[in-house]
Amino acid sequence: MTCSRLTLGALALALLIPLTSCGLVRDAGDSAQTQTDATDVSEETPESADEPDLEDLLPFMEAAMVSDTPEGIESGLQYAQPGSAAHEYLLFQADHLRANIYEGGDRSGNDVELSGDHFRVCSSQGCSTFDGFVFEGDLVSDFEVNSNAVSDYMYPGGSEFSQDGASITVARSYYSVESNLLAVILHGEADPGVSFEVMLPNYYAPDGERALTFYPEQTTGQESYGSGESGVLVYRYPDVEPGGHMSMYVSCDEGCDFLEDIELQLS
Numbered sequence: 001m002t003c004s005r006l007t008l009g010a011l012a013l014a015l016l017i018p019l020t021s022c023g024l025v026r027d028a029g030d031s032a033q034t035q036t037d038a039t040d041v042s043e044e045t046p047e048s049a050d051e052p053d054l055e056d057l058l059p060f061m062e063a064a065m066v067s068d069t070p071e072g073i074e075s076g077l078q079y080a081q082p083g084s085a086a087h088e089y090l091l092f093q094a095d096h097l098r099a100n101i102y103e104g105g106d107r108s109g110n111d112v113e114l115s116g117d118h119f120r121v122c123s124s125q126g127c128s129t130f131d132g133f134v135f136e137g138d139l140v141s142d143f144e145v146n147s148n149a150v151s152d153y154m155y156p157g158g159s160e161f162s163q164d165g166a167s168i169t170v171a172r173s174y175y176s177v178e179s180n181l182l183a184v185i186l187h188g189e190a191d192p193g194v195s196f197e198v199m200l201p202n203y204y205a206p207d208g209e210r211a212l213t214f215y216p217e218q219t220t221g222q223e224s225y226g227s228g229e230s231g232v233l234v235y236r237y238p239d240v241e242p243g244g245h246m247s248m249y250v251s252c253d254e255g256c257d258f259l260e261d262i263e264l265q266l267s
Helices: 005-025 028-048 054-065 070-079 085-102
Strands: 111-115 118-123 126-136 139-145 154-156 160-163 166-176 181-190 195-204 210-212 219-221 230-238 245-254 258-265
Touching (some): 054 070, 054 111, 054 118, 085 219
Antiparallel strands (some): 126 139, 154 166, 181 230, 195 210, 195 245, 219 230
C-alpha cells in the first residue's frame, strides 16, 4: 500500500465529510448508522495500513548514516524506492563519502538509535532526529531530518558539460536547513588519453547573487582528471538559495586543448 502524509490527511478528511455534510439531511437513525459505519472504517484502517515497523528500517538507517564505505551506503538502496528522495539521499551520502576518501578522509563515529517513534543519529558534532517516514509498498520514499522533509531539499540531476572527451555532470544537490548550506555533487570523467582540470567554481542563486567557493574548506574531491579517470567533486556554499547555477573553468591540456568558462544549471 502506498502511504504518505497527504494520503493520511485525505483519509482523515474523508471520514469527517459524511458526518458534517450529509448528517444534516438524514434522520436520527441514518445519522446513527453513519456514525457506526464511520467508526467501523476507522477501526479497520490501521489493519489495512500495512507499513513496515521502524525496527525494519534499521538496516536502511545504518547504511545511510553509519557505514564507512560508499558501497556500504549503497547497500541501503534495496530499502528505498528508486527515484525517490530517500533513494537520492543515499546516493548523495555515498558520493559525499567518495569525495572525502579521495581527500584522505573517512566517516566514523556516527551512532544510530531507535528511540520511540523516531531514530536518533549522533556524532561528535551533535544529534539529529529522523522520522516522518513515507513508504511506497515496503520501500522508503521520503523522511524528515529534524522535521524537514528530504524531498523538499533534495534536487536530483542538473545539466552536463562534455567536450573532446572531458565531461562534468551535476549529479544532485542538497540543502541543509540546519547548516544553511547547499552541497553540490559533480561527477567528472576523462576519456582515455584525455586529462583536464576544474577551476574557480562560483554559484549563482536564482536571483543572480554570486557565492564564491573558499578553498579548501568548501571543496572536497577530485578536481583534476587524468587519462580514463572518473571521480566525484563536492562544492559547499553557505547562506545561499537552492535552484541556481554554477560557473567554472574547465582546462583540458592532454588529448585536447581548450579553456572553457562553462555554466551548469542545478535542478
